[in-house]
Each structure stands twice: as C-alpha cells, then as structure tokens.
Amino acid sequence: MRKDLIRGSLVVVVFTVLLGLVYPLVMTGIAQVAFPSKADGSLVRKDGKVTGSTLLGQAWQKPVLDSAGKPKKDSDGNDATEADPKYFQPRPSATGYSASVTYFGNHGPNQSSTMYLTRQNLQAYLALEQPYDKGLKADQVPVDAATFSASGVDPHISKANAAIQANRIAAVRHLSLARVQQLMKDNTDGRGLGVFGEPGVNVTKINLALDQEAR
Structure with a gap:
C-alpha cells in the first residue's frame, strides 16, 4: 500500500512537471521562434505604443461635444461618444468592444428585445451611411451591420458592409473610392482553413492602414 502511494505520488509529480511546466515552456519557445508576432497576440503598434490586436475589434468612437466644445455626458455621467466617421465601424457589440471580456447578446430570435436592438442598430447604421450613399435603403444593409457577433469583439465585417462604408471613408478622408x-x-482575411466561414474585412487593420494613408 505504501509503495503504491509513493509510486502514484511520483507519477503525479513527474507528469505535473512535464505537462504543466516543461511542455508549455517548450511550446512557448517554439512559438516565439517560429511566429513571434502571433505568439504575442498579434499586437499592433502605433508610434511605438501597443494600440490593440488584429484579433480583436475596437470601438472607433469620438467624443460628443456641446456648443462650447466640451464633452457631453450620457445618462450614467460618462463622456458621451459617437461613431467616428473617419473610420470603418465594426459590427454592433454586446461588450462595447471591451478588451477585458467577451460575450454575446443573449437574445433569442423570437424575443421582442432582439427586434428592438436590431432596429436600433439598423437606424444608427443608416444615419451614419446615408449622407454618403443617398440611395441606401434598409433592405440593402448587410445582416452583420445590425446584429451582434458571438464573441462581442469580432474585428471582421462582411465585404458588403465594408463596401457601403467605403463611400463615407473616401468622402471624409478625401481619398478616391x-x-x-x-x-x-x-x-480582407479569407475563409478559415480556406473553407470555413466567409471572407471578412479586418476593421482594426484597415483603420490603421487608413491612418498611415491619410493622416
């Protein structure tokens, strides 16, 4: 009995060290050598500072100012923000694109709240895009422009969504379409493993490219 306990304990200790320490360190070392950028989280830097990751979406917003040029407050007392027209906008997020949490909007397709939120998102999208695309109608808006992603931090939008927003970007930044x-x-990132999902425009990457193109 005693020998069995000792042997069992040794096995637990050995495999804990091998699988809990040695294996992760070896894999981390290989990853750092083979593809260091991805191993570090695909971080993006601007002016030498980390500004995000190409794997995560961001809320590309600007402060809402009053007539005196001071930031307005929302109902909770926080600085009010709105979509910055200089940037491509990601799809709606239940997390507000928080960098510390991911989750989806837990609303079923038959809930009245789903219809309300979708309509609200659709109206906001049209308000932002119609001044630059006069013929844009509600039934032409891609689904991803008015619905939440599963993670709440998805950096991708559909090519159709990006094509609509391109009119605004070109006008505001004085670039050719x-x-x-x-x-x-x-x-634009392709399908996962070449077969899964649909190609999507990475909003984080294209907005950084726009800042390089037209500062």
Missing part, C-alpha cells in the same frame, strides 16, 4: 477599395482588398 478606388484607393479605399484597394485598402479593403489588402485587409
């Missing part, structure tokens, strides 16, 4: 469309093409 053709140039914006080329940046979209350059920052």
Whole structure:
C-alpha cells in the first residue's frame, strides 16, 4: 500500500512537471521562434505604443461635444461618444468592444428585445451611411451591420458592409473610392482553413492602414 502511494505520488509529480511546466515552456519557445508576432497576440503598434490586436475589434468612437466644445455626458455621467466617421465601424457589440471580456447578446430570435436592438442598430447604421450613399435603403444593409457577433469583439465585417462604408471613408478622408477599395482588398482575411466561414474585412487593420494613408 505504501509503495503504491509513493509510486502514484511520483507519477503525479513527474507528469505535473512535464505537462504543466516543461511542455508549455517548450511550446512557448517554439512559438516565439517560429511566429513571434502571433505568439504575442498579434499586437499592433502605433508610434511605438501597443494600440490593440488584429484579433480583436475596437470601438472607433469620438467624443460628443456641446456648443462650447466640451464633452457631453450620457445618462450614467460618462463622456458621451459617437461613431467616428473617419473610420470603418465594426459590427454592433454586446461588450462595447471591451478588451477585458467577451460575450454575446443573449437574445433569442423570437424575443421582442432582439427586434428592438436590431432596429436600433439598423437606424444608427443608416444615419451614419446615408449622407454618403443617398440611395441606401434598409433592405440593402448587410445582416452583420445590425446584429451582434458571438464573441462581442469580432474585428471582421462582411465585404458588403465594408463596401457601403467605403463611400463615407473616401468622402471624409478625401481619398478616391478606388484607393479605399484597394485598402479593403489588402485587409480582407479569407475563409478559415480556406473553407470555413466567409471572407471578412479586418476593421482594426484597415483603420490603421487608413491612418498611415491619410493622416
């Protein structure tokens, strides 16, 4: 009995060290050598500072100012913000694109709250895009522009969504539409493993590219 306990304890200790310490360190070392950027979280830097990750979406917002040029407050006393027209906007997020948490909007397809939120998101999208695309109608808006992603931090939008937003970006940044469309093409990620999902424009990457293109 005593020998069995000793042997069992040794096995637990050995495999704890091997699988809990040695194996992770070896894999981390290989990853750092083979693909250091991905191993570190695919971080993006601007002016030498980390500003995000290409794996995560961000809320590209700007402060809402009053007539005196001071930030307005929302109902909770926080600085009010709105979509910055200089940037491509990600899809709606239940997390507000928080960097510390991911979750989806827990609303079923038959709930009245789902219809309300979708309609609200659709109206906000049209309000932002219609001044630059006069013929845009509600039934032309891609589904991802008005619905939440599963993670709440998805950096991708559909190519159709990006194509609509490109009109605004070109006008606000004084770029040709053709140039914006080329940046979209350059920052479109393909299907997972070549077969899963649909190609999507990475909003984080294309907005950083836009800042480099037209400061």
